[in-house]
Amino acid sequence: MNKSIDTSDSCCTPQPQNASQGCCCSGSLHDADHKTTDDSSSYIKDHWQPLVSFLMLVIGLILDAFIQPSWFSEPVRIGWYGLAYLPVGLPVLKQGYNQLKKGDLFTEFFLMGIATIGAFLIGEYPEGVAVMLFYSVGEAFQLRAVQKARGNIKALLDIRPKTALLKRDDAFEIVHPKDVQIGDIIQVRPGERIPLDGILLTESTSFDTSAITGESKPRQFQKDEKVLSGFINQDQLIEIEVISTYENNSITQILKMVQEAASRKSKTEQFIRSFARVYTPIVVLLATLLVLTPWFFVDNYLFEEWFYRGLVFLVISCPCALVISIPLGYFGGIGAASRNGILVKGSNYLDALKSVKTVVFDKTGTLTKGVFxxxxxxxxxxxxxxxxxxxxxxxxxxxxxxxxxxxxxxxxxxxxxxxxxxxxxxxxxxxxxxxxxxxxxxxxxxxxxxxxxxxxxxxxxxxxxxxxxxxxxxxxxxxxxxDKVKEDSANAIQKIRNLGVERTFMLSGDLKSEADRIGNLLNIDQVFGELLPEDKAEKFEEIKIQYQGTTAFVGDGINDAPVLALSDIGIAMGAMGSDAAIETADVVIQTDQPSKIATAIKIAKKTRNIVWQNIGLAMGVKGIVLFMGAIGIATLWEAVFADVGVALLAVLNAVRIQRMDFD
CATH class of the missing domain: 3.40.1110.10 (Calcium-transporting ATPase, cytoplasmic domain N)
Structure with missing residues (x-):
């Protein structure tokens, strides 16, 4: 379950990557981000193979169709198209061979290799080259889309300043934040980002916190308040006492959480991966039967005709659109959540959020400000x-x-x-x-x-x-x-009800009279007060057993950690929450706004819709073209669209979630 989704360009370049899942788009989720900044010249340099094959294919087609010189005989044609095939075909064949040595036969590399070599064997040289060429070009575009989506997410989060103004002997010098120790004093100029978490020593100032919390309005902070790395100082020159190292500051932790989220797979992702491993060999068997079975039933059986149909069948069968676009859809949802100040620690939690039926709230610091x-x-x-x-x-x-x-x-x-x-x-x-x-x-x-x-x-x-x-x-x-109720608490309760949450509860250690007052004010279904930490856990388990469906708990304190761990979805208020609560939670709300719970549910539902759109698109198109190929209507050109074209469309559909507005 803790395997990274692979998305390197293994079938577009000759260097083999990890492609154990049987799809061309493999590699670590953390790899290849630097490629998103490539300019056009370096991109062409990295992908010269499709360009060479394309030029040779065009020349060959012109010679075949229009000029028809006498010297362009059959042996010369084979040699010409063979040379055109090698730049795009060799990397794929090499990948197929490497996977075969590992015991993984039914990969996309194997399918494309058999289909295109088969086209050469029956004399369809241009189609053999064209199939591999457009396959490689499609994969290059698909890879570009994947990298851009991931690069945008990383760029959104990886905003760590590279310098800090450190106080030494009554003077400030520029150092790397890694060289700053806990307890040191740093200075931050107006317009600069805070490089490390700390305590504000200046009387007051205003910060743009949007990169960390998603809040659009500047926030005013007073002396002795905690400020986080990534905040942008807006008012004046300020001094901060550092309370975290570079490796443990807020931005680093956020980036780590989002990157690690990819290792926690949803049930849909796990099913699709298992499905692809079973589906591919079955289709290979069907393609073989499609070639051989008609010999017993068709009077004018032509091996070349049925072999061609089998090749079309093989190309169409590649499950790349599913294996890549579905994990990317979830990763896009995690990125959209991060953009809105919500950290979701895995696509499995994003998947579970969409079906939350019961939400149990802590009171102090969650629905109320916790400022007594x-x-x-x-x-x-x-x-x-x-x-x-x-x-x-x-x-x-x-x-x-x-x-x-x-x-x-x-x-x-x-x-x-x-x-x-x-x-x-x-x-x-x-x-x-x-x-x-x-x-x-x-x-x-x-x-x-x-x-x-x-x-x-x-x-x-x-x-x-x-x-x-x-x-x-x-x-x-x-x-x-x-204590004061947060401004958006009442709105948050109404929003989550509108999104399908059926029941709300509140657990509090305060007097029952005070807990009831807050519960009535916010229209919460049932309130339990005067609870010790162990009572909270016991009461939560009772609620979870009594009501069916996914149950979420929302809290912020250190005594909420046990309940967060017991819940189907643990949601922590991150900006003011304790480290224990944030570490235990599955979802962290950076803004401390309860209304962000509704935003998280919206993102989860939209992500799920996009994932199922991709499943429907891929299976629907493949099913139609598979049938067309079996009865001899579809050619290898349609097969390429059913594979690479659909995969690219699915990827583009998956990444659009990052541009949506969920407020």
Whole structure:
């Protein structure tokens, strides 16, 4: 399953490549990208063989049809057309021989070799040359289309800057990004791309993030926010503290994900490859029977006539259009998704997206912004400033969004003189710590109940999250914290319903009242709140078992990784999501926009349509021309169109998905 789709020009040049799949278009998905930048002169230089064969074929046809010189006798004709055949025929025959040594007999090279040599044996010299010539020309054009499609995708992603302005001894010097270490300071001028991921040290600036996230509008970033490689600085000279190496920055990871996506095949691709391996030898057997069987039933049996029909049958039978255009269709869909800020890690996941029936959402950071703010603080019998110090000291080392909201609220009284010890986080509950000589608890009602803290009736929230503070076993304070719903969350739910998603669920660790509020606001079918990480996984499995069809989970946090792994399709919010969630997910939404889920489903459905269009086109045309060849209507010219022509049309159909608008 983890084999790369091969697309090198093995039958257009004499250098053999890996063609084990029995199709002329073979080679690594990562190869030959440099050829997309060839100019016309180098292209002619690389493909001089078809040009020589074409000129010799034209001269031979003129001599045969118009001039008919006496010296152009039968032996001379054979020699002339034989020489015309060699430039385009030898590379293909050589490939067929190499594959034969590997035990792979029924390849396209074998079929074309038998058909054209057979044409020479029955005296159809011009047709033998023409079939191999147009086959090679068609393959060259097909290869060009494939390379251009892949080159466009790679060019879209591989936008890594080649230089960085590194700070050394109070001065900045130009270095390669590979030479920059984590913790170094780099400078980025207006109009330049950020070469490495980092933390913004300048107060604020605006970035064009479209190459990474697909967002068309510039985004404003503030000091201490994370910025990604590939963003374009728009406002002013800025400084960034580097937090990733060149090999591990965002662009490199995106490029790696897209390239590795080709190794994960859809069921359709796997079926077509298996089908081609069975289909080709069957057609060879049928062609043989077509030649030999009429001898028993036809009165005026002419071997040359039926042998010609068998040759036509062989040329038509080549499955190249299917073996190449279908994987390219999926790769085009992956490229279109990347263009829209969506990373799909394999065509199998793209295939599964089209049939999603149930979508389960995490809440915080997925449907909501994950940016909490303290709306109100109440103290019970304690000095507020002292409580602020306790809160800040206990929460300052936590990365939880609520902890960030609390420390932002208490930063004016940061408790820097307080000594914190025995600090621990209780998942799904809160934090406990010793601050100076006091035992501090900060968390939800479950934590207070666990520690037998009397809340004096302050236990229920309506539209907000309530965070309790206990000091030395007594309820000392109450924080009211709220999160904001993302602007496009409601629209996202409606869009995916319009695309065929039948059920939506939301799983949250927040209070049930807060989870229900968000669920009602977004019109989600069913909401489950107050879930621990292990509860989320258990609840998700229950949903997956209860409802038939493909189930997707959308999340962003480190505690979402187990559920992402359990789902048929795991979708992670990439820009703000945790590394664990992004690594585990099958699809990564770079913009953190829930509406991009609908875009991904649209791309998946369109890709599937194009793939089936190609299957129908290839099988339909081949079926018609096979029948015509069997009854003697089709010639080798029609056979060439049924093979190379259809393959080229299928490839062009596959690559058009990259130019479509899915917003």
């Amino acid at each position: 703010a303290v709306q109100e603080f109440q103290s019970f019998g304690h000095d507020k400033d002292q409580l602020y110090s306790y809160l800040h000291a206990a929460e300052k080392n936590s990365t939880h969004p609520i902890a960030k909201a609390i420390t932002d609220f208490t930063k004016h009284n940061n408790g820097s003189s307080l000594k914190v010890s025995e600090q621990s986080e209780i998942p799904g509950h809160g934090i406990q710590a010793n601050v100076d000589d006091s035992k501090i608890l900060i968390g939800n009602k479950k934590l207070m109940d666990l520690k037998n803290i009397d809340l004096n009736g302050y236990s229920n929230g309506s539209n907000e999250t309530l965070i309790h503070l206990a000091v030395d076993g007594k309820h000392a304070g109450l924080l009211t914290i709220s």
